[in-house]
Amino acid sequence: MAGFEPPAGAAWQRLIPPDREELVCHNDVAPWNVVRAERGWVLIDWDCAAPASAVWDLAYAAQTTADLGVGRSVAESAARLRAFTDGYGLDDRQRAELPAALGRRTRAMHEFLSANAGTQPWSRIWAEDGPYWFATAEYLDEHVNAWRSALG
Template sequence: MGRDEQGRQVLEYVPGEMGAESGTYSAAELRSIGQLLAHLHEALASFVPRADANWNQVIPPDRKEMICHNDVAPWNLVRSDRGFVLIDWDGAAPGSRLWDLAYAAQSMAGLRADRPVPQSAARLRAFVDGYGLDDASRPALAAMLGRRARAMYDLLREGARQQRQPWARIWTEDGPYWLATADYLDAHRDAWRAGLE
């Protein structure tokens, strides 16, 4: 919410429940969260940061077309009286809509190796329909899902190699998950494309 007269960040506490476990949102909730991300991207599209802005960009994006949240996931979503609220903005930085959308769709819809492909495809479709992604961009999103998950895997692997926290800790907990997820998303790219048509 800006800074006070002493230069300190002013934050808002949002009462409510933290997001559901990844992949447990209903189709209606996925559409609603997809729409939330679309509204966020619409608002951020016209935002021009200061030229000397310093970003905490831990994963290089595919392109830098606008400022993105870069961690739209259940662990950063609060269900409040006023609806879903996105928190944890420390990773906001330049990126692209599709890069941000690919990560959000994978995490919110719970696209993972232990879920049947048809079920994942339907959940992906609900999220992307809520977002309102145009037909021409849908094949590119299907192709980007695996790349974006692999970028997370690479971040954790490199963080573990360099013993940088919290990445080294997360690597031990979730490294295999991200590799399996990236492989699953790449292996079924045609199913995601068909599901989004």
């Protein structure tokens, strides 16, 4: 999407505000939005595609896809984060920004769910997963130096 220029006046469905706008991002890259098709793996659920930064999008993708959270040791999470980012091919700037973005992006999800807890489907997700998002954001913020070392 780096070369895509959205038309003037394009309307976006933004659930979570981005950190900054660099390019059009999916904004919901997670295992539950990937399916296997004849042609290979396909990313679905593009309803929240909108301008954001690649790092903002990658922070959510890394947290969900590499399953970075309190149920996993910091060393294992760091190794998973490194494998994810090596597979993606982050540049030096993105590697420097991603560790701090992990907790911020996860906390943004928690805040979104909390603010929308009275509306479906968010109320169900808040009830089932609200504590998960908070604990995961805390975990990611607490170990930002481990993520920096892993991405060294």
